[in-house]
Amino acid sequence: MTGQRRGGGLLVAGTTSDAGKSVVTAGICRWLARQGVKVAPFKGQNMSLNSYVTRDGAEIGRAQAMQAQAARVEPSALMNPVLLKPGSDRTSQVVLLGRPVGEMSARGFFGSGTPAGGGGREALLSTVVECLEELRSTYDAVICEGAGSPAEINLRRTDIVNMGVARAADLPVLVVGDIDRGGVFASFFGTTALLAPADQRLVAGYLVNKFRGDVSLLRPGLDMLEGITGRRSYGVLPYAHGLGIDEEDGLRVSLRGAVRESVVAPPVGDEVLRVAVCAVPLMSNFTDVDALAAEPGVVVRFVDRPEEFVDADLVVVPGTRGTVRALAWLRERGLADALLRRAAEGRPVLGICGGFQLLGEHIEDDVESRAGEVPGLGLLPVRVRFAADKTLARPTGSALGEPVEGYEIHHGVAEVLGGEAFLDGCRVGSVWGTHWHGSLESDGFRRGFLRRVADAAGRRFVPAPDTSFAALREEQLDRLGDLIAEHADTDALWRLIEGGAPANLPFVPPGHPDHAAHAAHPGTPS
Known part of the structure; x- marks a missing residue:
């Protein structure tokens, strides 16, 4: 040019x-x-x-x-x-x-x-x-x-x-x-x-x-x-x-039963790993699970019924713009009871941002929903208070012996009262929680987390040793550039x-x- x-x-x-x-x-x-x-x-x-x-x-x-x-x-x-x-x-x-x-x-x-x-x-x-x-x-x-x-x-x-x-x-x-x-x-x-x-x-x-x-x-x-x-x-x-590529809006279509598109590659181990994502109301930053879907042998599905948890090796409760509303939705649909049963059985659950907050003991919200004091699911020793100021940050740290980067977008301030430290949140048994979006894009951390999920689920699943989420993203962006270069x-x-x-x-x-x-x-x- x-x-x-x-x-x-x-x-x-x-x-x-x-x-x-x-x-x-x-x-x-x-x-x-x-x-x-x-x-x-x-x-x-x-x-x-x-x-x-x-x-x-x-x-x-x-x-x-x-x-x-x-x-x-x-x-x-x-x-x-x-x-x-x-x-x-x-x-x-x-x-x-x-x-x-x-x-x-x-x-x-x-x-x-x-x-x-x-x-x-x-x-x-x-x-x-x-x-x-x-x-x-x-x-x-x-x-x-x-x-x-x-x-x-x-x-x-x-x-x-x-x-x-x-x-x-x-x-x-x-x-x-x-x-x-x-x-x-x-x-x-x-x-x-x-x-x-x-x-x-x-x-x-x-x-x-x-x-x-x-x-x-x-x-x-x-x-x-x-x-x-x-x-x-x-x-x-x-x-x-x-x-x-990253979706713009989670409200446009119902995601129940939708499978997140992933790399077409067989699992490295003998079995696949099945991930169920709760399609909570006002779901935000559900792109967090893209890094899981990028792993060969990981199948990611959005669900809204408790029976769809049965064969899931990991359940993810994602972020939401309405933590209290999402909590009520989980209870109304029987998903809250299904999460409690999973935890009691030692089956993995991961809560991210709003999903992390509702896994805690207590929520005080006079900002987002103005619902006042609401009991959480009690799966993590965490108390959440919503603040008028929004936390916007790009934290870095380490977990599972690996470096991790993420980003935070939330009004809820979490007071962690116990459990094993996990990023800014905690872990109790098979239940994990953090405010950090994007943490699963850190390759070493994602592989370490999936190994623990596979062990807890009794699956012969092995994360691919060389999957680079950043490289896969670059390949996808190059594909978009190719569409323009070759067809416009x-x-x-x-x-x-x-x-x-x-x-x-x-x-x-x-x-x-x-x-x-x-x-x-x-x-x-x-």
């Missing part, structure tokens, strides 16, 4: 949620990084229960941390200035520039203001654009990810992540469509047609994702779409199995990033209902 300059940019939008925006954004970042381009990811506003802590203690969406790794740069709060962490169907914790600033309803967040005392949408948009511009002043290119669909016209007036930021920063927009779910041509056309003229002028074209079959059979449809909309296709990405028109894509949306793109009828007003006042938000 020649003619590189600071400040190039692109917004990757989608016809729907889960169209592949995160994958495409990461793939473009890795493709550019391999070309020597200094690139950064960006998402103005993210709603996710999977988050990450940067080295300076800021909380951002885990997808943006993954995209930063794809770009080979250190993640920062600038890459995800607004993070919403759902606490119910109607409320979310607002994390602004890496720090929690309060709980708000959707109406309150998009209405009169934010918990930080800002002026609602305009103040948030200003913050988002300022962060984007700071990144663009530092990097050759910034690849932005949208959220949901840019054609959610009921939310356009408060939009700070799709066309709102695209128009404010004059970013070209690439719309990604998932052809595997069907209707991709109608989705491309409808997405474009519903936008106001000032937004449509930034929509440069389309990228088909998750295609199975002969691309030549798709070509007539892409040509017709270009004839109708005046906008070209930038490529057709094939359906790729087992990408294994990269020359055209670079021209778009560097030069912006093509001039004189036609208006696509029927257009936005207020298109006449927008044509007269193109600078106002729709």
Whole structure:
């Protein structure tokens, strides 16, 4: 590539949620990084229960941390200035520039203001654009990810992540469509047609994702779409199995019975190891179990019924944004009794963050659920008190004779009253608990832990001696870069990033209902 300059940019939008925006954004970042381009990811506003802590203690969406790794740069709060962490169907914790600033309803967040005392949408948009511009002043290119669909016209007036930021920063927009779910041509056309003229002028074209079959059979449809909309296709990405990248949201689909995709390799020992993950409400950072799924011979399954514990060699109680709610859910479904039986039988249980907290003796929560004092499961000698200030940290230490790194994201403060020390938590018999997310990504520690699980379960399972989770993650990110390099028109894509949306793109009828007003006042938000 020649003619590189600071400040190039692109917004990757989608016809729907889960169209592949995160994958495409990461793939473009890795493709550019391999070309020597200094690139950064960006998402103005993210709603996710999977988050990450940067080295300076800021909380951002885990997808943006993954995209930063794809770009080979250190993640920062600038890459995800607004993070919403759902606490119910109607409320979310607002994390602004890496720090929690309060709980708000959707109406309150998009209405009169934010918990930080800002002026609602305009103040948030200003913050988002300022962060984007700071990144663009530092990097050759910034690849932005949208959220949901840019054609959610009921939310356009408060939009700070799709066309709102695209128009404010004059970013070209690439719309990604998932052809595997069907209707991709109608989705491309409808997405474009519903936008106001000032937004449509930034929509440069389309990228088909998750295609199975002969691309030549798709070509007539892409040509017709270009004839109708005046906008070209930038490529057709094939359906790729087992990408294994960090999920953005644990609320989008029910995970009961879902098997975490893992490395296709036989076990090193004679038997596999079966891991059951309790699919608790408001499950957060369930990506913790990806490192287990990466081990040959480890099968990871999400479950929500006690009978699914029967053949499990390890049960993981993951993090949650609602510890007390998750505890009640476990009791209602009979899973709490099943965990007590497991512990009594000496069968392994691992609690992480919120899962660790509910395994303790007592919870005092006047912050997250405001439930007051609640008895825990009593499997660990731990008392938990929720504090207003959130712990955000990147701890390092050792356990089982191996070095360990992790990250902490929690309001609950645990007082450990006994047991064997285990990271920041403890172990009693076959029950282990810690606040540390990501600890299982430390290879030596993970292998040592799995050996103990296998011994307790009586399994002839042997961890692979050379599995490197970091290397596997790099391979997956390279696969994303390969998808872009091999199946997108990269020359055209670079021209778009560097030069912006093509001039004189036609208006696509029927257009936005207020298109006449927008044509007269193109600078106002729709």
